[in-house]
Amino acid sequence: MRSGTRTWVDTTIGIAVCAVLLFPLYWMVNVSLTRPQDLLRPRPHLFPTDPTFDGYTAALSTQLPSLVTSMIIGVSTVALTLAISLPAAYAMSKLKTRATGPVLFLLLIAQMIPGVVLVMALFALYAQVGLINTYPGLVLANATASVPLAVIILRAFMLQIPDELIDAARIDGASSWRAFRSVVVPLSRNAVVTASLFSFLFAWADFLNARSLTQGNSIVPFTLALFRFIGAETTNWNAVMATAVIASVPAVVLLVVAQRYVAAGVTTGAVKD
Amino acid sequence: MTDTARAVSRAATPGAADRARSPRRGRLSATQWTGLGFIAPLVAFLAIFLMVPIGRGIVLSTQEWTIRSFVTGEAPFVGLRNYADVLTNPVFPQIAWQTFLFVTVSLVFQYVLGLALAVFFARRFPLSTTLRSLILLPWLLPLVVSATTWRWMFNQDFGIINSLLGGADIGWLTDTSVSLWAVIIANIWLGIPFNMVLLYGGIQGISEGLYEAASLDGAGPWRKFFSITLPLLRPVSAVTLLLGLVYTIKVFDVIWVMTRGGPVNSSHILSTWAYQISFEADRDLGTGSAVAQLLVVVCLVFGFLYIRAQRKEAQS
Numbered sequence: 001m002r003s004g005t006r007t008w009v010d011t012t013i014g015i016a017v018c019a020v021l022l023f024p025l026y027w028m029v030n031v032s033l034t035r036p037q038d039l040l041r042p043r044p045h046l047f048p049t050d051p052t053f054d055g056y057t058a059a060l061s062t063q064l065p066s067l068v069t070s071m072i073i074g075v076s077t078v079a080l081t082l083a084i085s086l087p088a089a090y091a092m093s094k095l096k097t098r099a100t101g102p103v104l105f106l107l108l109i110a111q112m113i114p115g116v117v118l119v120m121a122l123f124a125l126y127a128q129v130g131l132i133n134t135y136p137g138l139v140l141a142n143a144t145a146s147v148p149l150a151v152i153i154l155r156a157f158m159l160q161i162p163d164e165l166i167d168a169a170r171i172d173g174a175s176s177w178r179a180f181r182s183v184v185v186p187l188s189r190n191a192v193v194t195a196s197l198f199s200f201l202f203a204w205a206d207f208l209n210a211r212s213l214t215q216g217n218s219i220v221p222f223t224l225a226l227f228r229f230i231g232a233e234t235t236n237w238n239a240v241m242a243t244a245v246i247a248s249v250p251a252v253v254l255l256v257v258a259q260r261y262v263a264a265g266v267t268t269g270a271v272k273d
Numbered sequence: 274m275t276d277t278a279r280a281v282s283r284a285a286t287p288g289a290a291d292r293a294r295s296p297r298r299g300r301l302s303a304t305q306w307t308g309l310g311f312i313a314p315l316v317a318f319l320a321i322f323l324m325v326p327i328g329r330g331i332v333l334s335t336q337e338w339t340i341r342s343f344v345t346g347e348a349p350f351v352g353l354r355n356y357a358d359v360l361t362n363p364v365f366p367q368i369a370w371q372t373f374l375f376v377t378v379s380l381v382f383q384y385v386l387g388l389a390l391a392v393f394f395a396r397r398f399p400l401s402t403t404l405r406s407l408i409l410l411p412w413l414l415p416l417v418v419s420a421t422t423w424r425w426m427f428n429q430d431f432g433i434i435n436s437l438l439g440g441a442d443i444g445w446l447t448d449t450s451v452s453l454w455a456v457i458i459a460n461i462w463l464g465i466p467f468n469m470v471l472l473y474g475g476i477q478g479i480s481e482g483l484y485e486a487a488s489l490d491g492a493g494p495w496r497k498f499f500s501i502t503l504p505l506l507r508p509v510s511a512v513t514l515l516l517g518l519v520y521t522i523k524v525f526d527v528i529w530v531m532t533r534g535g536p537v538n539s540s541h542i543l544s545t546w547a548y549q550i551s552f553e554a555d556r557d558l559g560t561g562s563a564v565a566q567l568l569v570v571v572c573l574v575f576g577f578l579y580i581r582a583q584r585k586e587a588q589s
Binding site for chain 1: 307309311314319322323324326333396404407409415422424426433519525526547551552561562565566572573
């Protein structure tokens with residue numbers, strides 16, 4: 001029924017739809033390359049006719065520290081998230097812990113509570129214990145979003161690891177800890193990558209916690225820097241958009257990396273029966 | 274087994290190690306103790322960073338916070354006065370209505386557009402997989418980045434949107450009558466990939482045979498959509514819409530970056546309003562928390578409906 005031309009019509013429509021949906025991203029790149037005098041035109045150019053990299057130079061010279069700050073927060077959040085989630089996911093998938101049900105329920109609640117609600121209470125709590133304006137304070141706050149998702153991803157994956165693999169290790173005399181470290185974690189590599197990716201993206205993109213739990217200029221992740229940047233009236237928008245483009249790079253890179261990992265089934269390589 | 278439990282507990286939580294040494298004291302088996310050792314860090318984390326803040330939030334909503342409280346962390350108890358203040362605030366009905374509009378309009382358009390894309394991409398054509406993953410990109414970008422882009426696109430004098438509208442002079446972010454629509458448009462755009470992914474997954478689960486049988490009976494594409502796709506997609510649709518609702522009512526970054534809820538409250542929803550009361554203006558964390566508790570109730574109600582819908586979907 002479906003002819004060759006018909007499918008190419010679909011492809012053409014698909015490309016057009018993609019172009020419309022991704023237009024804002026194109027626009028971000030376009031503006032980042034536009035000269036300041038061309039930005040202040042009632043009819044902006046649809047293409048960067050006279051491209052300039054001044055925006056990128058300005059972005060890198062002023063925003064680099066904030067990008068580094070975001071990177072530190074992102075990596076720390078991933079480390080903390082994995083340290084909490086990996087053992088928990090193991091207990092909730094392979095050790096048949098009775099706490100599994102209640103904990104899963106708590107994780108769902110954690111995913112539903114709005115960040116705004118949590119950050120208000122965290123602010124009041126942090127003010128009392130001196131965690132305002134600290135890296136640990138921010139990382140712990142970011143982990144409230146990443147831990148629930150990481151546990152759910154890791155647990156779903158570990159449930160599919162055949163028990164025989166763990167039993168075999170146990171028969172060879174391995175302790176639960178050893179089985180966890182030497183069998184379960186290596187086999188879960190792809191799920192670990194996926195969970196790390198999302199944890200990183202959560203922390204990298206965090207604006208709410210950074211805005212609420214820091215003050216002044218001691219800790220300024222790029223989200224906060226960008227927000228302050230656009231607040232200034234004299235802002236040069238090509239530098240703003242250049243910062244935005246740079247800040248998008250990890251998301252794009254990690255998407256490509258993760259797609260490969262998610263696609264690969266782990267146990268297919270490990271179990272051949 | 275006892276050795277194992279001890280080793281694991283010691284590694285995971287020092288406190289549990291002592292108890293694990295005499296596993297017969299409780300009724301829990303050694304395996305159960307091992308499991309508890311592994312799960313203990315998570316439980317501790319959830320207790321301190323979820324349960325305590327939830328409780329603290331409820332307490333906050335009954336306290337009168339002043340600038341001084343921000344230093345001392347203490348504030349006098351005022352009962353339900355903050356709630357009374359919120360409900361009698363003349364702005365409250367307006368913001369409740371805006372929240373309703375923001376959520377329903379966002380949901381309807383995200384769902385319809387997401388479904389259209391899911392159906393379209395289910396046809397499979399050259400490049401369909403690549404294009405489908407490209408559409409996910411807006412979903413992964415930091416919200417502040419997307420919102421900043423939309424803010425410039427909506428700029429009254431130099432924005433591309435007014436230019437594409439033939440040189441219109443609409444103050445998207447500065448006119449109280451359209452600012453809410455500007456943030457809704459940006460939010461719809463942000464939610465399309467999420468809806469498409471879930472619905473596409475649902476369509477993949479529908480048996481190809483049904484469509485073939487319908488074709489033999491002479492059903493056209495619209496008939497197939499309304500008689501097969503839509504009804505069989507109902508459980509997935511319920512999950513998508515309920516989860517989307519919980520996510521939409523939580524929105525903060527987009528609005529805050531684009532308009533800060535302004536001008537004159539015209540693009541506030543409950544979450545941004547609660548935030549503004551707490552951290553801007555009077556820094557009245559007590560009243561802000563009262564608004565936040567209303568938000569929690571709404572989220573939990575729809576959250577539980579979501580869990581129920583998900584169970585139903587898993588059974589079907």
